[in-house]
Amino acid sequence: MPWYALYTEPRHEKKVSERLEKLGVEVYCPLVTQIKQWSDRKKKVEVPLLPSYVFVNVEEAQRDIVFQVSGVVRYLYWLGKPAVVRNAEIVSLQKWLHDTVVTSFEVTGIEVGSVYTIETGPFSGLEGTVSKVDKNQMEIILEQLGFKVILKK
Known part of the structure; x- marks a missing residue:
């Protein structure tokens, strides 16, 4: 059976999933x-990776x-x-979400527009185009999956 993407009303992803x-x-x-900050406290909450x-x-x-x-x-x-x-x-998305995320990295010798092949982790073997490089952040567009990965230091 094929997988299909459903568009939901804003902030209804979890409820739609449960009902389906x-x-x-x-x-x-x-x-x-994610850790959400309120005026009086911080709290860990689960939010959809792909809103709606x-x-x-x-x-x-x-x-x-x-x-x-x-x-729906x-x-x-x-x-x-x-x-x-x-x-x-x-399967790649599920694996990526369950694998350990590297929280420390250093961006050197990588320029915007260059093609970068991911060597390890759940996206290993995928090529992406570098769209942004900062001191503390790097963005890679994975066209095969249709989204952008943002790595922050």
């Missing part, structure tokens, strides 16, 4: 933990079942058809 699971739909909502998007694994004939859930807006389309996300891309 209750319907028996295989769903993946990538979450990351969840991935569902359903047969093409049963795609309409997702619209039984409130919070539409499928993401590519060239007039619902965009299919390859299983390998979902």
